[in-house]
Amino acid sequence: MTTSSPPGRRSSAVAGAPLATIADRLGGPRVDHLLSRAAAQAPDRTALRSPDGSGLSFGRLDGQVDAFATALNALTPGPDSVVAVAAELSPAFPVAYYGAARAGRTAALVNPLLREDALVHVLATSGARTAVLTPEVYLRVRTVRDRLPRLETVLLTSAAPGEDGAALLAEVVAAAAGGPVPSAPADPEAVANLLFTSGTTGAPKAVELTHRNLTVNAAQTAHAHGLDAGSVVFNYLPTYHLMHLNAAVQAVATQLLWTDPDVPGSLAAARAGGTTHYYSLPMRLSRLAADPAGGAEGGAEVPTLRAVLSGGSALPPAATRGLTARFGVPVVQGYGLAEASPQTHFDRLDDPRAGSCGPPSAGTESRIVHVDTRAELPVGERGEIQVRGPQLMKGYLGAEPAAHLDAEGWFSTGDIGHTDEDGRLFVVDRIKDVFKCDNWLVSPTEVEEVLRRRPEVADTVVVDRPDRFSGSVAYALVALAKPYADEEGAALAAVRGANTRMPYYQHLRYVEVVEGIPRSQNGKVQRREIRDAVHGRDLPEPSPDGPLEVTGSADPV
Structure with a gap:
């Protein structure tokens, strides 16, 4: 501690x-100054290399950031406006992200994996007037545009067939190159970014x-x-x-x-x-x-x-x-x-x-x-x-x-x-995620770790299931490893074996075989949705002698 x-x-x-020693290395009072400093030190060094092999030097990246800041001055006049930026893994992101800061704007980061309702929440909550989006995200936003009255301009990070009404970021940057770069205030305490929480306990909050x-x-x-x-x-x-x-x-x-x-x-x-x-x-x-x-x-x-x-x-x-x-x-x-x-x-x-x-x-x-x-x-x-x-x-x-x-x-x-x-x-x-069984604190993650050691288990997630006697008990979703996928009783065998390695209050009382564990694109388990589905099922109580295998139910999410 x-x-x-x-x-x-x-x-x-x-x-x-x-910290004082580390802070001495900072590029300046604004986040885009990190890039300005890097470009001054090593203008010809490769800053970014894309999967297609193309590269972008620090000097060229800094120049594109200048150009986007210039373009933003015309697109969203006035300081402190919000620019939403889809955080895709491409050079378009740092151009838009640092460009917003250089123009004195706030960048609201958008997870490009979000669906329509979540996009409405992020864009409306942030108050974004301009958005830099992937074509895939734009297609979703276009279907809910009537719910985003403040969103005025959309720029696309790359071209896609059938995308009308939205200019390309690269074209806007090229057109603005050489123009007057805005002089944004250098206030280190000003808000640079709005970053949304994961929303595991409700609507995502803007940080x-x-x-x-x-x-x-x-x-x-x-x-x-x-x-x-x-x-x-x-x-x-x-x-x-x-x-x-x-x-x-x-x-x-x-x-x-x-x-x-x-x-x-x-x-x-x-x-x-x-x-x-x-x-x-x-x-x-x-x-x-x-x-x-x-x-x-x-x-x-x-x-x-x-x-x-x-x-x-x-x-x-x-x-x-x-x-x-x-x-x-x-x-x-x-x-x-x-x-x-x-x-x-x-x-x-x-x-x-x-x-x-x-x-x-x-x-x-x-x-x-x-x-x-x-x-x-x-x-x-x-x-x-x-x-x-x-x-x-x-x-x-x-x-x-x-x-x-x-x-x-x-x-x-x-x-x-x-x-x-x-x-x-x-x-x-x-x-x-932690729950109590007989007033003992149970960590689902720890139970999962024990269960994953079983050869029958390819992947698993554990959540709590309400129990009238113990308060809550452990419920496991299990994706079986290939050699055991068609073997009857493999899941129960895995759970029984895992239970022998844990104290009684951590014992798994339910097991459900699924084809795969529901996860987000970044690998995180969708635990809240799984828990809600498990809690909503009418299931018999497991026997005191061992776990109950749940069958015939749909994947929870």
């Missing part, structure tokens, strides 16, 4: 370097991130990840995340953007590009760890690789160990959330520990408190994770300032975790 410092103070040296939040976190992240001007970052995520963009630009590192769904095949591209840092999701990394072929063309090794970095959710320790043995480099993960720009913790590259999210980032404080009493807990005890630091958001859009903080400035994350003697964080579960 870290910190017992007085209210209002922040640690000066938590993750190996003082207000300032320029200072983002530039500080870019420096914290680049330092923790070991990024420098010689780094080549392989970005293998379904969408463009601010952390990966800003940290790489902060370090003046080259980014390789990769979108091919062939996970083992990605290693050939990583090897050809001289990758030093391979970023991906736990779902993809777990597949890579289980790949018996050893990658594309029979050679999985990437000689230039320094680290494999995971984010989005917990990477199973078994996958961590497998990848470490395979590549001979640290396989590490961190912890963060939208409200913290996002990183607050990251494991040590020189001494990684499987399952750990590492110590707090430089200048960040973290503690564990009792869920009910809010008292600070000692090392090893589980409770809610709280954080505070300079990367913590300004607030939620429409809420009172500092309403998200307690009297001492701590932000409650809603996650359950514990720390070890070295101050490393271990995240257990979400508070709203």
Whole structure:
């Protein structure tokens, strides 16, 4: 556990370097100044390389950002207007994102995987007047345009057949090149971005991130990840995340953007590009760890690789160990959330520990408190994770300032975790996912980990099921591994075997066989929808002697 410092103070040296030292490397008071600084230092260095092999230097990227800022001055006159930007993994995103900041606008980030109603919520809540969208997102927005009266202009990131009424971002940028670049105020405390929460407990909330939040976190992240001007970052995520963009630009590192769904095949591209840092999701990394072929063309090794970095959710320790043995480099993960720009913790590259999210980032404080009493807990005890630091958001859009903080400035994350003697964080579960059986706290994630060790199980998710005697009991959805898919009783055998390795209150009382576990594109389990479906079913009570296999019901989502 870290910190017992007085209210209002922040640690000066938590993750190996003082925040003041890291902050000295920042590019300026606005987030787009990170790019200006990189372009001044290395104008000809490749900033972005796309899957098609095309590249964009820092100097050219900065010029396109200038041009888009110029265009925005004409499209949305007046400062402080909002520009929605679909966070697709392409060069169009940094052009629009940094261009909005350079024009003094606020960028509202749009998940390109959202459907119509969710898009209406994000665009209407943000008040966006201009939107830079992929053709796929535009098709969805066009069907609900009548519900978005404030949206005036849509620009497309790429051309697509049948797309009328929306100009191409590239054409707008080309037309504005050489024009007068707006002089936006350099206020580090101004809101730079609106980033929407995942909405697991209701409609997504708009998080207000300032320029200072983002530039500080870019420096914290680049330092923790070991990024420098010689780094080549392989970005293998379904969408463009601010952390990966800003940290790489902060370090003046080259980014390789990769979108091919062939996970083992990605290693050939990583090897050809001289990758030093391979970023991906736990779902993809777990597949890579289980790949018996050893990658594309029979050679999985990437000689230039320094680290494999995971984010989005917990990477199973078994996958961590497998990848470490395979590549001979640290396989590490961190912890963060939208409200913290996002990183607050990251494991040590020189001494990684499987399952750990590492110590707090430089200048960040973290503690564990009792869920009910809010008292600070000692090392090893589980409770809610709280954080505070300079990367913590300004607030939620429409809420009172500092309403998200307690009297001492701590932000409650809603996650359950514990720390070890070295101050490393271990995240257990979400508070709203944890449930009580006979007044014992049960973590679905921990039960899933035990169940995944069974050979019959390819994937699983565990949720609570109301029980009239115990309060709640564990209910598992199981996708069977191929050799067991047609074997009668395989799921029950897996559950019985797992139950022998857990205390009684964690025992699985229901099991349902499904073809696949419902997940989002970024690999996160759709736990709320699954729980709602499970709670809505009229099922018999399981026998005290063992679990009940649920049959004949549809996939919950």
